[in-house]
Amino acid sequence: MIEQNLLLILVTLPFLGALVAASLPVNAHNAAAAVSGLVLAGGLAILAALHPAIAEGQVLRAGLDWVPSLGLGLDIRLDGFSWLFVTLVAAIGGLVVIYARYYLSKSDPVPRFYSFLMAFTGxxxxxxxxxxxLLLVVFWELTSILSFLLVGYWHQTPAARDGARTALVVTAAGGLCLLAAMLLLGRIAGSYDLDRVLASGDLIRAHGAYPLVLGLFLLGAFTKSAQVPFHFWLPGAMAAPTPVSAYLHSATMVKAGVFLLVRFTPALGGTELWFYAVTGIGMLTLIVGSIVALFRHDLKGLLAYSTISHLGLITALAGIGSSGAILAAIFHIANHAVFKASLFMAAGIIDHESGTRDMRRLSGLMRLMPVTGTLAIVAAAAMAGGPLLNGFLSKEMFFAEAVDWHNGTWLDDMLPYLATFASVFSVAYSLRFIATVFFGPPPVDLPKVPHEPQPWMRRPVELLVAVCLVVGILPGLTLGPTLNLAARSVMGPDTPYTSIAIWHGINAPLVMSMVALALGILLYALLGSRIAAGPEGPPLLHRIRAQKVYERLLLRLSWTWPRRIYRIVGTERLQPQLRLMVLLALGAATAVMWGHLAPVERARATPVSVSFALMWAVGVACAVGAAWQAKYHRFAALVLLGGAGLVTCLTFVWFSAPDLAVTQLLVEIVTTALLLLGLRWLPKRREEIAADKLLPARLRRGRDFIIAGVSGAGLAALAYVVMTRPLIPNIGDWFLRNAYHEGGGTNVVNVILVDFRAFDTFGEITVLAVVGLTVYALLRRFRPASESASIPDEQRGEEAEALQDYMFVPSVIMQWMFPALIVMSAYLFFRGHDLPGGGFSAGVTLAIAFLLQYLATNVRWIEMRLTVLPIRWMGAGLLVAGGTGMGAWLFGYPFLTAHARYVELPLVGKVPAATALLFDLGVYALVMGATVLMLIAIAHQTLRSARLREQDAEEKETERKETP
Amino acid sequence: MEIVLSLAIGILAASGIWLLLRPRTFQVIVGLCLLSYSVNLFIFAMGRLTLAQPPIMPKGGFIDPALYADPLPQALVLTAIVISFATTALFLVVMMASRGVTGTDHVDGKESEE
Incomplete structure (x- = not known):
């Protein structure tokens, strides 16, 4: 049990560290580094505590269910291989944290750096x-995203932004392929559990989809591990701060791909396809990487290509897949992480202290920084595969595997020659690094005078180089058992124990090493001076850049092609878009309903009433009239629209929906008033547009007429068929049965709104508030059209006086109606729970009361006498409604649980006292506030345009005075 | 009655859709209003037509749901009425602002070339 908990802590600890680091102040250099360091130290302590169990060959597991229905669980699993790898990640992470503490400058925002770094570790x-x-893919993609953030840490520079973006696009696209592969694998193996998948290797290899699965899987692994032709993101990612490069691009992230290759060898490996694809690409990457590395002038560029080539080596070993090769792969993963991290750190020190990373400018640094120089030389020798160092041992094992007979294919036969060829270049670029940077004449004209760094910046490098030496000299005592354990947990318990020794006698691998060493030295001696003068890349080949191909492809995909497609099929015009939407809806409805709209035999029928039919004859006439007149006679159309609305309202009354009728009627009033206010700002009614009479316009109208007619007929048919079917029992019955007992009200519609489905209502009033505020905000910035800004004819001269006279009586009546309407609104509100009414209708009624005051007089008159604060009403309403909902928490119920009871009041009698009433009060205040806010905002436009007119007049006046 | 109401729903919808496809903002706003009437009636009609049986119960006691109109479509439509009011108001203001900014009441903010 303790072990399970330790495992879960191990995974969550870095994420907690990230949260803590993120919350520190910007300049907390020491605190952020200390938190990160402690987290990693804690991780290492847990790993040490778990080691005894692992050493016995146990596999530790812990898990939480996440989405069991998808087979997705938070399953944590630790075996020998992952133990070694996690330890590597935590240990190098700790060293990187120490290094970064001294590397980052005072002005860098450190909490961001350390929180990203910790999250990445997690x-x-x-x-x-x-x-x-599946969980593996989730974390896999998370590493891609965090690497994007870390590479782009210095986002001020375009190189960092481009590098981060390229890395993300390539690795995340690979991650998507990996997801597809994992889904297929899970489908084939019948489970997403890692052990089950690894155990069903035979099933997977025999399956017809094996080549597809393998292709997708390898795309994921190769993009992450920077294999040719996806390697180009890695040099671009060198724009990252050096601690990030040392951590992500040597020890951890790029190793994720090869980790996956090794881990899934039992499930996917062992076929000829696997060998050709994995070993082939690995060897290609090894050779290309080592050749390009020799010709790079940038220190980090050299190291990046060297990393690519070493990753190719590990990939090739994973492709060979014998137990010796797997052991060698794991060994080289660890060795490369150690010497490459130290080299990156050394390169960072050189950059930090001298101000440049260009090898053509650096030279003779051995005299100025002897300690760093010695460390870098030892690490570079390990990189080249020099004897007595860790790199030598795993390289020898690689050579031995290359020489061994595996399957007799041409690639297998070629392996020794290819390996030696690559190794020649590997020796040459290591030599170039040492010779140009540390030897030769003293440097001239460097941005800074180089000197030894702070001792603590060098400590991590010292430790890593010490590891190189210790492992290189005493391999059997130090890493031997752990490596065998790791290999055994990958390949199964029957794997033979391989003892690692420095001296195997004079054999083929040793001869290959010696040949490579001699040829490498010769190569550098011959070419050294020419390389420095040449371009950044190998001769001839530097013109072929995968980066360029990628950029061109990305440009096509994200810019050229979308635009071309947009030009062909896109439109900015609203009418075709709406037409398409209507046609799509029509098509979808037809496809679904076709053949199912047969009328039933025992149709439900309400007796036809002549007056109802007549009423709708008027309603339909109004609707068609509104459609007909909306272009040239807006006012008439508005009146006709109101007519259709009233008939709708009467229909609700007719068919037992009093609540709807009340609300519809009130909303109808407000909508009409709003539209009337808006009419003033539209352009004057145009003369008949000549083009309207032409054939194209007629054709357009004819087409739209048909679309509208067909849609209407379809909707009518659908409505008829549904209405005549018998009503099956539904949840409406539940609401009817329980409204009184559970909701404490007899008006079921209102109880549904404020009690049973109060959460929906809460959302809805929020929408209303948002709309109100949007209207207010839009109108604050809105300038009315200049031609509408002048006083309308009706308000000028004699006509205006006449208007004043005959509006006098209605205006007085409207003012007197204010108190009456307030009482009416309160009445509607209080009866709402039991009888038709409620917060909505009451709120709109109150809004109408205010609206009438504005109509009766004018904006200035009314606002001198009455302070209306609609935004406060809205805020208060939302708070009351939300507060009522949260009140339920106090009693241990979920949000918006209502409580209802009837209270006996003296004199008044039995009254309902439900918390839902309080909620309804919130609705009431909000609806009133939002409606009033919209009305007032529109009404104020008249005031503003009057002010604008005055300003214009003043300006003209001053101009006239200035120019006599 | 069913036939009358379904015809009414159809004609309201047809007028609304026809206006929706017109080029002037005011036509579109009127079209949206007509369409919302039609859709509200349609949703309401999904609870079937019942005469003189509003879903308002006597106090207390067990009741027979068959004696009352279906309250659920009514609650949905009540919400829809308020929301369509809000969208109409928003559209009206956008229409005013667009007219102020572009100087035309065409839905695309410029007169069409067609």
């Missing part, structure tokens, strides 16, 4: 420890 550990292949 994602990496999660990926390594996932016991579920």
């Amino acid at each position: 994602a990496m550990m999660g990926m390594l420890l996932s016991g579920n292949i």
